[in-house]
Amino acid sequence: KRIERLTLTNCTKLTDISLLPLIAGNRSLLALDITGLDQVTEKTMMVVADNCLRLQGLNVTGCRKLTDESVMAIAKSCRHLKRLKFNSCVQLTDKAIMTVAAHSSHLLEIDLYGLQSLESPAVTALLMSCRHLREMRLAHCSRLDDSAFLDLPNDPEMPMSFDALRILDLTDCGELGDK
DSSP states (O other): OOOSEEEOTTOTTOOHHHHHHHHTTOOOOOEEEOTTOTTOBHHHHHHHHHHOTTOOEEEOTTOTBOOHHHHHHHHHHOTTOOEEEOTTOTTOOHHHHHHHHHHOTTOOEEEOTTOTTOOHHHHHHHHHHOTTOOEEEOTTOTTOOTHHHHTSOOOTTSOOOOTTOOEEEOTTOTTOOOO
């Protein structure tokens, strides 16, 4: 119950059955990487939200059974999130990402590679709320258009600054134009 970093990448036979007892009651978990565990569901994520309040990093790349509600619960409970990787979690929508933006102001890195239903307002919300972002990966988010960046406020008294941003991946975001 005192594990701080748990990496189970591509342990493809693991399910909620084994993860739930591992995570329940663990208040020390800072980083969880369950990349490729496509049998994990929102049950595990809800236990993470209820127990891992100090969580800073979460990588659920390829976990295709997670729901918006479970990601929203994590965003609301885990207020120290710095790194999120939701690559290929194609079931997630703007609803989850908007909640992340609203509750994760300390976010440094976010990967949303291949989220086909992600739309521009969610990206605008992330850029407005997460002022310390260093990395934002949006490759293959085919619904993004110019409004993701054009809808940022243009207030001379409080100018938007992206000085920390080092990586912006817009690979294959075909709706983006020159604007």
